[in-house]
Amino acid sequence: MSDIRLEGVTKRYGAVAAADGVDLAVTQGEFVTILGPSGSGKTTLLSLIAGLNQPSAGRIFIGGRDVTEAPAQARNIGLVFQSYALFPHMSVLENVLFPLNVRKVRGAEANKLALDALKLVRLDGLADRRPAQLSGGQQQRVALARAVVFKPDILLLDEPLGALDRKLREELQVELKQLQRTLGVTTLLVTHDQEEALSLSDRIMVLDKGRTQQVAAPGEAYLKPANRFVAEFLGIANFVGLAGGGQGLLRPERVRLSSEGDGKPARVVEAIYLGQMVRYHLALEGADGGAPMIAAVPFVGPAHAVGTQVNVSWDAADLWPVAQ
Secondary structure, eight states, rough: OOOEEEEEEEETTTTTTEEEEEEEETTOOOOOEOOOTSSSHHHHHHHHHHHHHHHEEEEEEEETOOTTTTTTGSSOEEEETTTOOOTTTTTTHHHHHHHHHHTTHHHHHHHHHHEEEHHHHHHOOOOTTTTTGSHHHHHHHHHHHHHHHTTTTTTEEEEETTTSHHHHHHHHHHHHHHHHOOOOEEEEEEEHHHHHHHHOOOOEEEEEEEEEEEEOOHHHHHOOOOSHHHHTTTTTEEEEOOTTTSSSEEOGGOOEEEESSSSSEEEEEEEESSSSSEEEEEEEOOGTTTTTEEEHHHHHHHSOOOOOOEEEEEOOGGGGEEOO
């Protein structure tokens, strides 16, 4: 049985469909990311699942129960927002106790649950502080503790790490995945960050203009995209003509460069050092007449200089036919 199931879910605002006939099934304990650009319908879907909004059409099921018309408080869902949404006048402990008190869980039982949740997010020594006394990362940990303290059936995360700097965001990505695995809670994450989606998810749902473009495991979506939109949104993509017509996708890290040997001749237009990798912008020569190509290769020594000639090659198996 699916823990979350969407059947033809649509949400219209006048003539605009923010969500357009979306189907999705999420199994118990799965971590699924809804990924797409601004305006693709990601947050709309999350608000519909949370019960903060009602669909124009379609049905929503949680744990096999039709909750399409059920209010948010009847869905046993934990919600975490980018803005943290903590109560500034309450202590950390009081913030985490709040959803328990709403559910009429009080006293020693509530205190134990709250302190256990804070320990889970490594904040057990900060229970008496106010949110203003915490860093952004600590505040987001409090928000996570508050969302899981009452043992929700579903955890919904709306761009929870978007306000953090890159280093802290990467640290919290690891902690978030470990927390989700420890709790075993079914989780839906909304983000526009491709790296975040690829690193955290069991599966990714790619949205564009309210419509599902692909639902797949991260590796499949990246290497075998359903269409050109998915190919380009999930990272840098080279498009290469196929022998039988049409185009194939080639990811930059699948491109090989050499100073001599077989392959297509190319000229180095730009070389960008990225630490462990060097990203080369190339112009193919000969029959390909200056067509652009990007290669990402490990940095193991001096890079090919701008303006030099190189040979470009790849394995035929790395080309994936892409629908337009």
